Amino acid sequence: MKKLIPAVLVATLLAAPVVSFAQSSQSNQPLTRAQVRAELVALENAGYDPLSDRQEYPRNIQAAEARLQAQQAQNAAHGDTSGYGAQAGGTSQAGH
Numbered sequence: 001m002k003k004l005i006p007a008v009l010v011a012t013l014l015a016a017p018v019v020s021f022a023q024s025s026q027s028n029q030p031l032t033r034a035q036v037r038a039e040l041v042a043l044e045n046a047g048y049d050p051l052s053d054r055q056e057y058p059r060n061i062q063a064a065e066a067r068l069q070a071q072q073a074q075n076a077a078h079g080d081t082s083g084y085g086a087q088a089g090g091t092s093q094a095g096h
Helices: 004-027 033-045 057-077
Strands: none
Touching: 033 057
16 A cells, blocks of 8 residues: 555656646647638728728727627627537437
8 A cells, every 4th residue: 555655646746747738738729820810800890900000009909809809798698609619409300
């Protein structure tokens, strides 16, 4: 029994960095061009114009991001499922 506790402790210490590395590598993936383009289109639809934004850059894009987040929150509150993912619900039939 005395040998089991140190063995478990050593195994845990060796496994911890592997688990933490796997978790951090999944969340740090770079964006694809399609994702960046989709975000830019969404911001432009929220009123942001990147070509005419010279003097008010940080304020204008932050305002557009806030409007976009408000729209997304409103859509989520009203049950709008037109975004990502499959439709919730469906039908099925069995037999004749």
